[in-house]
């Protein structure tokens with residue numbers, strides 16, 4: 001099938017799954033901002049997205065998107081390297097227009113996935129999964145016990161630890177680079193590639209990625225500072 005066999009088809013799969021993931025993180029970031037204003041409000045949203053059938057269906061769909069995006073990234077990188085053969089080592093001067101992020105999308109993506117695994121352990125495992133397992137309280141060590149539906153308490157606990165703050169900020173930096181290139185590159189692949197729009201999308205990508213990552217980082221820093229007061 002075209003989406004497997006042609007190189008354009010494979011890039012279309014990367015682009016569509018990438019754009020769907022950008023949509024998800026947009027909602028996720030907006031939802032997280034609620035925690036800054038109201039713990040009760042945030043927990044209400046978490047309850048809505050907890051161990052309900054529709055939230056579980058969304059989780060499975062999301063896992064599918066991440067898997068396809070990741071698997072295709074491996075496949076495309078492998079095919080590109082095969083096509084270039086030894087030439088990749090002979091090239092010393094790279095075109096100026098090619099930004100650093102575009103050259104390092106695969107490595108950035110790997111950091112994003114590793115951070116995501118840590119993140120899913122911190123939150124999804126302790127919240128949605130703990131609820132599925134009918135746990136009333138999760139033992140976070142050091143005597144801290146948190147109810148699986150108390151998302152605001154998990155955020156406050158996680159970002160009171162400086163090493164989590166550092167790890168999350170590094171992860172968010174990698175995601176910022178990955179998004180700045182991925183967003184406009186996806187639109188270019190999908191055909192929005194005339195000279196005027198490519199420049200516009202590039203600027204929009206930088207602004208949009210900065211807003212998303214800035215929103216996530218604000219939550220991290222906000223709760224760290226709050227834990228010090």
Ligand code: HEM
Pocket residue numbers: 025028032046049050055058059060062116119120123124127128151154155175216217219220
């Ligand atoms: C300040 C940063 C972040 C905070 C405080 C945060 C918070 C949370 C919380 C509380 C949950 C569990 C929700 C529940 O199970 O009810 C969650 C799940 C999740 N987060 Fe984040 N998140 C952050 C950043 C991110 C980023 C940057 C990504 C993507 C790259 C991400 C991807 C996910 C995914 C895929 C899930 C699982 C969703 C599901 O179960 O359907 N998160 N996050």
